[in-house]
Amino acid sequence: MAEISTGTNHADYVNRQQAGAQAEDRARRHLENAGLRFIAANMRVRGGEIDLIMKDQHTWVFVEVRYRRDNAFGNAAESVTPRKQRRLLLAAAVWLSRQGGSLDTSACRFDILAITGNRLEWLQNAFGASG
Template sequence: MAQIPAGANRPGQLSPKQTGDAWEQQARRWLEHNGLRFIAANVRARGGEIDLIMQDGAVTVFVEVRYRASACYGGAAASVTRSKQIKLLHTARLWLARHNGSFETVDCRFDVIAFTGGRIEWFKNAFGE
């Protein structure tokens, strides 16, 4: 992984944003290596953000990237709560509308890339409407 500068107020440590960006970049590279094509990153809308939007053949894939240092509290995947899923669905709906689409007209899915400790897990179609 590329070197990322340390946080300004914590020499030698990354800020939470820098840490998140680094894991999202790693997830993007991993997904591209597995055949997906990058569309967008850090898509924001009222009340939510989508980490990555990728293309898997004809399918638009909305990706949530999570990292946890260990599985002591359920691991990274367990942190994608129903509340978070609802925010992601809402943000994806708005993004699709801005691109002349909807859940009814565009084949899409929601994936989770979970980094727990040194392990990566890819949960395809992790949740839906």
């Protein structure tokens, strides 16, 4: 009897998930080595997620970690679209409100840590509430 494909390759999904987790671990280590303090990871709210929340002295740092195996479809940093930025801003606003703050009253910034292949690029203050 012939094998029928379900159309889903779970091994590829797990490998992508593992690659993403490894990229986030690498990003966290890089940021901690640069002096930032880890606060939380993978904070999810309806409509958005923040990969890493760090503290740089008195500034909250919301970090989007992007991984690309290569540049075939653009580098990792280019994949943070305006729509994704809005979702990150929303998630950060919710998180800050739970801490008794807001985007207007708290010192915060939005960084992108992009990993393309083995190249790591840290874009500090990559975007903000004004876009």
